[in-house]
Amino acid sequence: MPIFLPCFISVFLILSSVVNAQTNKNITLGSSITAGDISSSWVSPSKDFAFGFQQVEPGNFLLAIWFNKIPQKTISWSANRDKLAPSGSKVELASGRSLILSDPRGQELWRAKLSSGSPAYAALLDTGNLVVSKQDSVVLWQSFDEPTDTLLPSQTLGQGAQLIAPYSEQNYSSGRFSFDFTTDGNLALYTTNFPLFDSLNSDYLDYESQGLGFQVVYNQSGLLYLVGNNGSILTHMFSEDQVVSEDVLYQRAILEHDGVLRHYVYPKGSAGWSVKSFAPNNICTAKLQDTGSGVCGFNSYCQFGSDSKPHCLCPPGYSLLDPNYEMGGCYQNFPSQNCEAASKEKNEFDLRVLINVDWPLSDYEHYQNVTIDWCREVCLDDCFCAVGVFEETGDCWKKKLPLSNGRNDGSVDRTTFIKVRINDDISEKNYRKSNKDLIVLLSTSGLTNIVLLVAGFCFCLLHKKHIHVTRESKTTGKYSIHTFSYKELDAATAGFKEELGQGAFGVVYKGVIDDISGSPTSIAVKKLDKLPITADKEFTTEVKAIGQTHHKNLVRLVGFCEEGIHKMLVYEFMSNGTLSDYICGLPKPAWEKRLQIVHDIARGLFYLHEDCNSQIIHCDIKPQNILLDDDHNARISDFGLAKLLGPNQSHTYTVARGTRGYVAPEWFRHMPITAKVDVYSFGILLLEVICCQRNVQAEDNEDGGFVLLTEWASECYKMNTLDDLVNGDTEALANIPKLEQLVKIVLWCTEADTNLRPTMRMVLQMLEGLVKVPDPPNPSSYSSSMATRTHSEQWVSA
Numbered sequence: 001m002p003i004f005l006p007c008f009i010s011v012f013l014i015l016s017s018v019v020n021a022q023t024n025k026n027i028t029l030g031s032s033i034t035a036g037d038i039s040s041s042w043v044s045p046s047k048d049f050a051f052g053f054q055q056v057e058p059g060n061f062l063l064a065i066w067f068n069k070i071p072q073k074t075i076s077w078s079a080n081r082d083k084l085a086p087s088g089s090k091v092e093l094a095s096g097r098s099l100i101l102s103d104p105r106g107q108e109l110w111r112a113k114l115s116s117g118s119p120a121y122a123a124l125l126d127t128g129n130l131v132v133s134k135q136d137s138v139v140l141w142q143s144f145d146e147p148t149d150t151l152l153p154s155q156t157l158g159q160g161a162q163l164i165a166p167y168s169e170q171n172y173s174s175g176r177f178s179f180d181f182t183t184d185g186n187l188a189l190y191t192t193n194f195p196l197f198d199s200l201n202s203d204y205l206d207y208e209s210q211g212l213g214f215q216v217v218y219n220q221s222g223l224l225y226l227v228g229n230n231g232s233i234l235t236h237m238f239s240e241d242q243v244v245s246e247d248v249l250y251q252r253a254i255l256e257h258d259g260v261l262r263h264y265v266y267p268k269g270s271a272g273w274s275v276k277s278f279a280p281n282n283i284c285t286a287k288l289q290d291t292g293s294g295v296c297g298f299n300s301y302c303q304f305g306s307d308s309k310p311h312c313l314c315p316p317g318y319s320l321l322d323p324n325y326e327m328g329g330c331y332q333n334f335p336s337q338n339c340e341a342a343s344k345e346k347n348e349f350d351l352r353v354l355i356n357v358d359w360p361l362s363d364y365e366h367y368q369n370v371t372i373d374w375c376r377e378v379c380l381d382d383c384f385c386a387v388g389v390f391e392e393t394g395d396c397w398k399k400k401l402p403l404s405n406g407r408n409d410g411s412v413d414r415t416t417f418i419k420v421r422i423n424d425d426i427s428e429k430n431y432r433k434s435n436k437d438l439i440v441l442l443s444t445s446g447l448t449n450i451v452l453l454v455a456g457f458c459f460c461l462l463h464k465k466h467i468h469v470t471r472e473s474k475t476t477g478k479y480s481i482h483t484f485s486y487k488e489l490d491a492a493t494a495g496f497k498e499e500l501g502q503g504a505f506g507v508v509y510k511g512v513i514d515d516i517s518g519s520p521t522s523i524a525v526k527k528l529d530k531l532p533i534t535a536d537k538e539f540t541t542e543v544k545a546i547g548q549t550h551h552k553n554l555v556r557l558v559g560f561c562e563e564g565i566h567k568m569l570v571y572e573f574m575s576n577g578t579l580s581d582y583i584c585g586l587p588k589p590a591w592e593k594r595l596q597i598v599h600d601i602a603r604g605l606f607y608l609h610e611d612c613n614s615q616i617i618h619c620d621i622k623p624q625n626i627l628l629d630d631d632h633n634a635r636i637s638d639f640g641l642a643k644l645l646g647p648n649q650s651h652t653y654t655v656a657r658g659t660r661g662y663v664a665p666e667w668f669r670h671m672p673i674t675a676k677v678d679v680y681s682f683g684i685l686l687l688e689v690i691c692c693q694r695n696v697q698a699e700d701n702e703d704g705g706f707v708l709l710t711e712w713a714s715e716c717y718k719m720n721t722l723d724d725l726v727n728g729d730t731e732a733l734a735n736i737p738k739l740e741q742l743v744k745i746v747l748w749c750t751e752a753d754t755n756l757r758p759t760m761r762m763v764l765q766m767l768e769g770l771v772k773v774p775d776p777p778n779p780s781s782y783s784s785s786m787a788t789r790t791h792s793e794q795w796v797s798a
């Protein structure tokens with residue numbers, strides 16, 4: 001008993017002091033609040049408002065004023081939104097100084113800038129205004145004079161004051177918009193030069209200057225207006241008949257993250273805030289800005305939703321720069337048209353249609369009295385043209401990147417063409433048409449080329465629909481992948497004990513789970529430690545997409561785990577290791593077995609490129625990424641991971657990886673990355689399987705891509721000394737024509753010119769003997785410039 005008594009007393013003392021702090025209207029000198037101490041805050045006499053710390057992310061706090069009696073966290077003011085306070089930070093009304101926020105080490109994060117003198121007390125008023133006063137009650141500082149994004153009833157703004165919108169709904173940092181009462185007495189809504197807040201772009205408010213304003217008033221009736229020098233009302237921000245009634249408990253006006261100034265009311269007895277009025281009416285049709293991106297970020301467009309809110313959308317072929325931030329702009333998620341190779345590349349592009357979307361200030365050409373088809377073609381033909389816009393009046397505009405001031409403006413009838421890269425090229429389309437036809441891959445005759453291109457194009461248009469339908473019907477939710485918790489995987493791998501290998505993205509562990517029937521099944525758990533931070537939603541979407549990919553030559557993804565920093569993929573376990581270990585093992589694997597393996601890989605890749613729901617470019621085909629199952633069937637692993645990286649990161653990652661031996665030259669040449677990069681890597685892999693030799697002895701040379709083994713293969717082919725290449729492999733030499741056929745396929749696959757390089761479909765058909773393999777492009781000039789090649793190549797079916 002004597003032990004408990006002191007505890008009891010001290011708890012009582014703490015409680016009583018908290019109660020004290022909350023009922024005492026005046027905050028006395030030396031009072032302080034510590035971040036992380038939940039019970040402490042200073043409340044207004046009516047308890048409607050409170051002042052203290054709000055945790056906005058783990059371990060980081062906002063010193064703020066908030067509505068104290070409602071369940072929704074609604075912050076009306078904050079001191080440090082661009083410099084959050086760590087746990088243990090303290091705000092103190094320091095004697096002889098000011099109201100000061102400092103971090104646990106005593107570093108000052110913020111202070112109330114007093115007009116003069118030293119403070120005597122502070123008080124949080126029932127209006128939500130925090131004041132610091134002198135002994136004689138003269139106010140030295142008040143939060144109403146330093147608004148953040150919100151105005152409360154009875155608050156006024158003087159000339160030069162501004163509200164700055166928060167960054168997003170969840171993030172209170174300064175964002176892209178400001179509402180200014182300018183020093184010359186006008187009201188304006190600006191976009192800031194995000195993320196550098198030091199300059200303003202244009203005013204987007206459609207507001208006629210009414211004359212010199214003296215003060216902006218937000219009064220108890222919920223009216224927000226500009227008052228002139230003589231006291232007359234010059235203009236109202238919200239409509240004048242919006243007067244709030246008796247049964248409204250609270251109200252506020254806030255410049256929100258989307259640039260809209262909204263008047264919110266909280267009716268008595270209701271469960272939350274509702275919008276009563278907002279300005280401007282449609283921010284998407286805001287005034288145009290000469291510089292800057294406009295209301296939405298670059299390359300995106302603003303669409304006013306049925307929820308009366310603006311939404312920033314990316315056009316087809318573009319993705320959000322920051323997947324968590326709608327207003328941050330979009331990037332083109334394919335390589336732009338290369339003007340140097342424009343005519344060659346033309347057929348790799350197509351136009352997607354949007355209705356009424358426009359980027360009015362991104363024009364660089366304007367045509368009149370033209371047709372919609374003409375407008376379409378003229379953009380498609382022009383490597384500079386990113387977007388074409390056709391208006392019913394016969395006007396046609398070409399637009400260039402970056403696109404700004406994007407908007408869906410229903411007031412004019414426009415058809416908008418967005419240029420996107422399609423991954424299939426025309427030769428492939430032709431090939432698809434029929435195996436028996438004569439296929440001309442590259443012809444020196446311009447006329448033939450044009451005829452073929454046109455034919456291929458029509459064919460492609462005709463067949464698009466059909467292909468689409470069959471692809472969809474193939475994947476109607478047949479497979480589902482499992483979501484694992486970290487705990488489950490920790491248990492399955494016995495605490496990540498048995499390491500199977502080091503993958504590109506992190507370590508792979510062996511584990512065991514029970515399958516549906518309850519019997520134990522082995523799994524491989526890939527920890528994605530080295531994966532750059534991506535949006536969780538995007539991660540889940542991509543992983544689910546990968547989970548939809550099923551083929552007997554792919555390692556099946558059975559599930560994933562996504563808990564905060566823990567991102568893991570769970571695959572079926574492959575008992576026979578990697579192809580890399582297999583081909584280099586002794587004795588040499590049987591020739592027939594090796595042939596079967598390359599067929600397996602080719603089928604898996606073909607499926608990824610053409611047959612699955614959406615095309616997957618692997619980007620990292622090499623023997624280490626090919627696994628062998630119980631029956632020594634080859635299965636491709638790590639497919640789809642390039643997508644988790646995104647195109648830019650994938651590029652950096654692939655080039656930086658140093659596995660140059662497998663990497664197609666276009667990675668180093670800033671050329672478009674297409675499925676042909678996998679064909680290149682497949683060629684190298686095929687050669688390794690033929691020779692049972694790794695590429696390791698190959699030295700990288702400067703122009704990247706060409707390695708000793710391929711050059712040697714080319715040499716052996718040219719000199720007709722294939723027995724050297726396979727190092728006296730009797731099995732291989734027993735069928736020289738077959739060996740020669742394979743080497744020719746290798747040479748085609750590793751062709752530097754992507755246009756000459758076949759698709760996986762062609763490779764597969766060559767492997768299966770459905771088509772005769774043509775002689776490779778002049779092997780003697782193999783590693784020299786492709787520009788010296790003059791002869792045309794013909795692909796003849798068997």
Ligand SMILES: *[C@@H]1O[C@H](CO)[C@@H](O)[C@H](O)[C@H]1NC(C)=O
Nearest residue numbers: 025026120121134135136137
């Ligand atoms: C707050 O302090 C001031 C100055 O000491 C004093 O005039 C005022 O009466 C105090 N108010 C309350 C409610 O204690």
Ligand SMILES: *[C@@H]1O[C@H](CO)[C@@H](O)[C@H](O)[C@H]1NC(C)=O
Nearest residue numbers: 056057167170171172173195
């Ligand atoms: C909020 O956004 C800013 C600006 O992009 C960023 O620096 C900050 O880390 C974000 N804060 C949180 C809590 O996400």
Ligand SMILES: *[C@@H]1O[C@H](CO)[C@@H](O)[C@H](O)[C@H]1NC(C)=O
Nearest residue numbers: 218219220221222223225233
């Ligand atoms: C708010 O301002 C309007 C316009 O001046 C006025 O009619 C109204 O009475 C004011 N409301 C209050 C509560 O002062």
